[in-house]
Amino acid sequence: MTGELxxxxxxxxxxxxLVQALAGFIGAHEGNLRxxxxxxxxxxxxxxxxxxxxxxxxxxxxxSDFSVLAVAENSHTAKPLxxxxxxxxxxxxxxxxxxxxxxxxxxxxxxxxxxxxEGENTKLGARALGVxxxxxxxxxxxxxxxxxxxxxxxxxxxxxxxxxxxxQDPGLAFHPPMLYLGYVGxxxxxxxxxxxxxxxxxxxxxxxAARPFALTAWTALTLGIAxxxxxxxxxxxxxxxxxxxxxxxxxxxxxxxxxxxxxxxxATERTGAxxxxxxxxxxxxxxxxxxxxxxxxxxxxxxxxxxxxxxRRGLFILLILFVAITAPLALFAWKAPxxxxxxxFDVASRETGILINNLLLTASAAIVLTxxxxxxxxxxxxxxxxxxxxxxxxxxxxxxxxILAVAMPFGPIMLWRRGNLRAALYSLRxxxxxxxxxxxxxxxxxxxxxxxxxxxxxxxxWLIAGSITDLARRAGSWRRVRxxxxxxxxxxxxxxxxxxxxxxxxxxxxxxxxxIEVLSPGKSMAIANYQLRLDSTERVQGPNYVADRASIxxxxxxxxxxxxxxxxxxxxxxxxxxxxxxxxxxxxxxxxVVLGDPRDGGGWVVRAYVNPLAPFIxxxxxxxxxxxxxxxxxxxxxxxxxxxxQTAAGLTEAAE
Amino acid sequence: xxxxxxxxxxxxVGLPAGIASAAEQAEQPGQDTYVAPLADPILEARAKAMQxxxxxxxxxxxxxxxxxxxxxxxxxxxxRQQMEAGQSDEQIKDFLVxxxxxxxxxxxxxxxxxxxxxxxxxxxxxxxxxxxGATIMRAKRRLATxxxxxxxxxxx
Numbered sequence: 001m002t003g004e005l006x007x008x009x010x011x012x013x014x015x016x017x018l019v020q021a022l023a024g025f026i027g028a029h030e031g032n033l034r035x036x037x038x039x040x041x042x043x044x045x046x047x048x049x050x051x052x053x054x055x056x057x058x059x060x061x062x063x064s065d066f067s068v069l070a071v072a073e074n075s076h077t078a079k080p081l082x083x084x085x086x087x088x089x090x091x092x093x094x095x096x097x098x099x100x101x102x103x104x105x106x107x108x109x110x111x112x113x114x115x116x117x118e119g120e121n122t123k124l125g126a127r128a129l130g131v132x133x134x135x136x137x138x139x140x141x142x143x144x145x146x147x148x149x150x151x152x153x154x155x156x157x158x159x160x161x162x163x164x165x166x167x168q169d170p171g172l173a174f175h176p177p178m179l180y181l182g183y184v185g186x187x188x189x190x191x192x193x194x195x196x197x198x199x200x201x202x203x204x205x206x207x208x209a210a211r212p213f214a215l216t217a218w219t220a221l222t223l224g225i226a227x228x229x230x231x232x233x234x235x236x237x238x239x240x241x242x243x244x245x246x247x248x249x250x251x252x253x254x255x256x257x258x259x260x261x262x263x264x265x266x267a268t269e270r271t272g273a274x275x276x277x278x279x280x281x282x283x284x285x286x287x288x289x290x291x292x293x294x295x296x297x298x299x300x301x302x303x304x305x306x307x308x309x310x311x312r313r314g315l316f317i318l319l320i321l322f323v324a325i326t327a328p329l330a331l332f333a334w335k336a337p338x339x340x341x342x343x344x345f346d347v348a349s350r351e352t353g354i355l356i357n358n359l360l361l362t363a364s365a366a367i368v369l370t371x372x373x374x375x376x377x378x379x380x381x382x383x384x385x386x387x388x389x390x391x392x393x394x395x396x397x398x399x400x401x402x403i404l405a406v407a408m409p410f411g412p413i414m415l416w417r418r419g420n421l422r423a424a425l426y427s428l429r430x431x432x433x434x435x436x437x438x439x440x441x442x443x444x445x446x447x448x449x450x451x452x453x454x455x456x457x458x459x460x461x462w463l464i465a466g467s468i469t470d471l472a473r474r475a476g477s478w479r480r481v482r483x484x485x486x487x488x489x490x491x492x493x494x495x496x497x498x499x500x501x502x503x504x505x506x507x508x509x510x511x512x513x514x515x516i517e518v519l520s521p522g523k524s525m526a527i528a529n530y531q532l533r534l535d536s537t538e539r540v541q542g543p544n545y546v547a548d549r550a551s552i553x554x555x556x557x558x559x560x561x562x563x564x565x566x567x568x569x570x571x572x573x574x575x576x577x578x579x580x581x582x583x584x585x586x587x588x589x590x591x592x593v594v595l596g597d598p599r600d601g602g603g604w605v606v607r608a609y610v611n612p613l614a615p616f617i618x619x620x621x622x623x624x625x626x627x628x629x630x631x632x633x634x635x636x637x638x639x640x641x642x643x644x645x646q647t648a649a650g651l652t653e654a655a656e
Numbered sequence: 657x658x659x660x661x662x663x664x665x666x667x668x669v670g671l672p673a674g675i676a677s678a679a680e681q682a683e684q685p686g687q688d689t690y691v692a693p694l695a696d697p698i699l700e701a702r703a704k705a706m707q708x709x710x711x712x713x714x715x716x717x718x719x720x721x722x723x724x725x726x727x728x729x730x731x732x733x734x735x736r737q738q739m740e741a742g743q744s745d746e747q748i749k750d751f752l753v754x755x756x757x758x759x760x761x762x763x764x765x766x767x768x769x770x771x772x773x774x775x776x777x778x779x780x781x782x783x784x785x786x787x788x789g790a791t792i793m794r795a796k797r798r799l800a801t802x803x804x805x806x807x808x809x810x811x812x
Contacts (some may be wrong), residue, residue, distance in 0.1 A: 344795045385757060516690065
């Protein structure tokens with residue numbers, strides 16, 4: 001019964017989305033406040049019904065209702081509760097419902113935060129809700145027609161197929177919802193941009209409305225990508241954290257464009273510069289989200305043939321993608337010439353810095369897109385198979401990122417409109433000196449020599465010292481730093497966070513040491529300055545797996561530090577094995593130990609890595625996300641304050 | 657099972673095909689994927705470096721350096737044998753390309769059908785730089801002729 005309830009809820013959500021779209025556009029066109037209010041109500045209602053569908057599906061997973069096909073294919077009674085829940089979005093159908101849920105949440109947030117009274121901004125909000133509803137309709141129809149999550153089948157099996165064991169991990173319970181919060185959040189920026197174009201107005205109003213959503217999306221994408229790479233790092237058993245894999249690229253591209261977007265929005269909101277460009281970026285950012293969805297969803301990545309075997313889903317998303325990209329671009333081409341030009345600025349100005357940022361980030365996204373699609377296109381067109389792997393991206397994206405890092409500290413230090421490059425250089429003299437010192441130190445000390453590593457050391461320091469310089473300069477003196485506004489901290493943290501990540505990436509990718517040996521109990525191996533002694537292995541029984549569990553004592557400098565327990569698990573239901581590595585971190589470096597296969601002649605293969613600065617990768621990402629939270633928090637605080645003062649003003653008026 | 661791509665794909669996609677292919681490539685118990693390192697540290701370093709540039713053909717997007725698939729182990733072994741036999745990196749790569757095609761190279765070769773891949777982004781960057789340069793010059797000219805809204809507080 002519950003499954004049918006979910007299906008019904010999705011249908012009702014679809015009906016309400018139609019109301020939301022019609023009422024939004026018609027209400028805005030006629031300037032009718034009551035019709036526009038209807039659109040907001042429909043948005044809230046649609047969200048409630050999608051949520052109902054989502055929780056219905058979750059209920060089916062929790063209660064192991066195997067008469068629902070998706071549950072039978074992806075769940076199992078012996079699975080721990082948290083993975084029954086995360087299993088909801090661990091497959092195509094469920095993840096689409098999560099996508100809809102988050103889209104509905106953003107629409108509801110727009111409905112609740114936009115102005116409701118007479119005025120142009122109310123119309124803007126109503127049109128944005130209309131566009132938002134069109135996206136919802138497209139995806140609701142997609143789910144109902146091609147990916148019904150509540151599909152029943154008879155007879156229900158006694159037991160389900162289970163979930164891929166690699167996905168039974170807390171890191172991956174968190175990763176997709178975060179990523180979706182980012183992907184889908186870009187829809188809000190897109191909707192406001194489209195609404196502004198429909199309104200033929202490109203003042204800062206749409207940017208002001210869309211920026212909190214863009215910031216939320218960016219923060220969520222940052223966290224989502226970081227969680228994904230962290231998961232890869234500790235579960236895949238090789239200490240790798242980024243593979244330039246098409247699925248990863250699908251999430252990186254929207255992040256790059258979203259980063260460009262939040263910078264460009266800053267300029268447009270503040271000074272009114274490059275207004276049209278910001279509109280275009282907002283459209284592009286969501287297009288990249290959709291491209292990512294298409295790449296991952298259609299099966300085209302597995303092989304061109306997988307796409308051809310079940311083309312319905314792929315073609316449907318391709319159709320959505322086509323309309324969602326061409327329609328707003330056509331709208332843009334039609335309206336842009338009529339829009340007022342952006343505000344002027346000098347060559348030496350923060351605006352120029354932001355344009356350089358935008359150029360490098362969009363070019364990087366274009367490279368990643370080319371690298372991701374090229375092998376697919378070549379295979380489909382010519383039947384020639386090539387690989388585009390990490391060496392390609394190292395040769396193309398990394399240099400652009402290095403140039404970006406050189407330019408980054410100048411941005412916040414230059415003034416808007418008319419800056420002074422010489423003064424900025426003077427402000428940054430200490431940061432430059434610090435960067436040079438670290439660069440030379442890495443050059444002198446770190447072996448083996450690596451140009452990339454030397455550059456990362458210098459540029460990472462440059463970013464962090466640049467951020468400190470900016471804070472000190474704004475405050476005037478060290479004691480006053482804590483009185484600075486949230487915006488200053490947010491910028492400084494975001495830029496410094498990237499520097500921290502650069503350290504981690506370089507340390508791990510370049511100066512990792514590794515050792516593989518066959519150890520029988522009692523035998524030791526050496527790795528960097530550690531000695532590892534295999535004490536014993538035992539067979540242990542988990543909730544839905546059996547494992548070989550090793551006890552390995554770690555020594556450093558002759559002293560015993562700790563005992564670690566890497567495992568090799570076998571999941572009988574899924575018929576898969578996983579390696580659960582042990583990581584002992586000192587923050588400065590990670591000791592990473594993996595238990596391999598038993599050897600015929602006795603003993604076990606043990607692989608060990610020392611990854612210098614590995615934790616910095618994710619610490620940096622967390623710092624960047626924190627910057628995002630501060631920026632969002634500051635915006636909310638401003639909103640509340642202005643709402644309060646408005647209420648107060650209203651009360652005084654009433655009293656008079 | 658070290659198939660990040662397959663796993664992520666099926667996680668985000670949930671394609672049954674993905675699950676099937678992931679299961680096929682799962683570690684098979686009893687398979688020996690241990691490859692003893694070479695005694696000569698210089699040769700071993702060369703072998704490690706080369707491992708990162710070759711694709712594990714049965715995996716999704718992983719190099720043979722980071723895969724536990726039996727084929728990856730075979731290729732790791734093969735590289736070492738050839739290196740000990742005195743083959744150069746180029747010779748080994750040529751041998752593998754002849755056997756498996758350019759697909760085995762993580763770094764795509766520069767040839768006529770990859771010109772767009774290698775030079776397209778650079779071209780785009782130059783074009784973009786031109787557009788942005790023009791935008792900046794236009795904005796600067798307008799700054800000279802139109803001093804409007806200079807009263808805006810922009811000093812932060």
